[in-house]
Amino acid sequence: MTEHLTNEAAIRQWNRFPREALEAMGPEGDFAKRHLINPVLLRMLGDVRGRRILDAGSGHGYFSRMLATRGARVTGIEPTDSMLSYAREKESSLQQGIEYIQADLAQLPELGDPYDAVVCSMVLQAIPDWKPAMRACVQALRPGGVFTFSVNHPAFEQLLTTWREHGDYRLNRYLAEYETSQTHASNFHRPISAYLNELAALDCRLLEFAEPGLTPDAAQEAQPATPGIESYAHLPNFMLVAAERL
Ligand SMILES: C[S@@+](CC[C@H](N)C(=O)[O-])C[C@H]1O[C@@H](n2cnc3c(N)ncnc32)[C@H](O)[C@@H]1O
Known part of the structure; x- marks a missing residue:
């Protein structure tokens, strides 16, 4: 556990996420979600029709809406009043x-009956x-059910900012756990091993570890609006994991 902030305090920060920023997002999320996260999560989940x-x-x-559109029966868990409403x-x-x-x-x-994913x-x-x-998350699954998660890649969390500043990636604190402040709420850096070893301790079998990169075409298209985005074609800003509950 990262000591300084409680879960309740972190949730209060997320509750202040501006409504306009939510409304500005497209139906499939922001640029990173559309290009890097959603395609991998959907592939990892496979055919979701009829699945809980x-x-x-x-x-x-x-x-949740993307999954429901594809035929899944979806339950969303969210602690903040603002995003939930x-x-x-x-x-x-x-x-x-x-x-x-x-x-x-x-x-x-x-939550009742176990989930397929x-x-x-x-x-x-x-x-x-x-x-x-x-x-x-793991305990909510039936045996054989799939747990997928994404986080900012712990080795390249500040990709855009350091690339813009230095033209390459620099990181000088990887092994420690620490809080990083983002625009609206804090995040917490932990090494990759923290996530993967916890999965192993929860009796999960790793199915896939993904580090998606932008295609050169997508990077080129986004470059005028987002300087430094070419870094996403060379280094992974996100990591995604799929595991099976044994
Ligand atoms: C970056 S947003 C991601 C939301 C959503 N999964 C998506 O991809 O758009 C982080 C989310 O984690 C939620 N969160 C923070 N602390 C939480 C907790 N203790 N339990 C459940 N959700 C939490 C926040 O309220 C926020 O909705």
């Missing part, structure tokens, strides 16, 4: 059958006391 999927830390619900408003207008539950993943209530995208890095949250 838990979107753990569902935020404003874009990925946005997601519920979308559900009232779209009527996709998504159920949203307000909870901290580290103190998850009883759990997706936890860009969430574990936002939780100070993250191990109970990962445990809850």
